[in-house]
Amino acid sequence: xxxxxxxxxxxxxxxxxxxxxxxxxxxGSFSENDVFGEGEEVKCRLDWDRRYLxxxxxxxxxxxxxxxxxxxxxxxxxxxxxxxPPDAYLDYKVGTMPxxxxxxKLVNEIVERDLxxxxxYVGRDELEDALFNAPNLERLPExxxxxxxxxxxxxxxxxxxTHVRKTGEIxxxxxxxxxxxxxxxxxxxxxx
Numbered sequence: 001x002x003x004x005x006x007x008x009x010x011x012x013x014x015x016x017x018x019x020x021x022x023x024x025x026x027x028g029s030f031s032e033n034d035v036f037g038e039g040e041e042v043k044c045r046l047d048w049d050r051r052y053l054x055x056x057x058x059x060x061x062x063x064x065x066x067x068x069x070x071x072x073x074x075x076x077x078x079x080x081x082x083x084x085p086p087d088a089y090l091d092y093k094v095g096t097m098p099x100x101x102x103x104x105k106l107v108n109e110i111v112e113r114d115l116x117x118x119x120x121y122v123g124r125d126e127l128e129d130a131l132f133n134a135p136n137l138e139r140l141p142e143x144x145x146x147x148x149x150x151x152x153x154x155x156x157x158x159x160x161x162t163h164v165r166k167t168g169e170i171x172x173x174x175x176x177x178x179x180x181x182x183x184x185x186x187x188x189x190x191x192x
Contacts, residue, residue, distance in 0.1 A: 065155060071099065075133065097178055121145050
């Protein structure tokens with residue numbers, strides 16, 4: 001996330017925020033060569049437009065995974081992902097180029113159905129029953145609890161990202177281009 005933390009006389013521009021072992025870490029820069037005082041109250045302001053765009057792009061990426069599995073007739077391994085901005089793409093381990101128009105059509109059909117996007121938490125013993133159309137499970141680390149993003153009838157996969165509540169929030173999905181990469185293809189996409 002990006003945004004600002006404002007103190008009494010000072011502003012911190014947050015360029016990145018992560019959570020590690022229950023501690024939120026903010027990277028960024030102060031408006032002046034100073035820091036907040038210990039115990040000083042600050043007001044945090046999230047760049048909501050950017051966050052909401054990332055939520056839409058990330059959920060669209062999960063639907064794109066589904067569309068790729070429909071086109072290829074099997075689960076397709078993802079090699080990497082960026083859910084923007086300034087770009088959004090998914091890398092897939094396939095040897096042939098998919099039809100961009102078909103991918104767009106499949107994704108937009110799911111978007112238009114305005115399906116619920118749910119977040120559930122399951123233990124290791126419940127994991128197998130909770131998953132559906134989920135690639136890359138061999139890379140899943142051991143954990144006590146897993147966070148699953150479930151799009152009704154589409155897929156349910158482990159994910160720690162931010163997502164919209166319904167697919168209709170995504171808007172129009174567009175494949176911008178598809179290119180060959182060393183181990184497969186990269187599908188660049190955007191939402192509007």
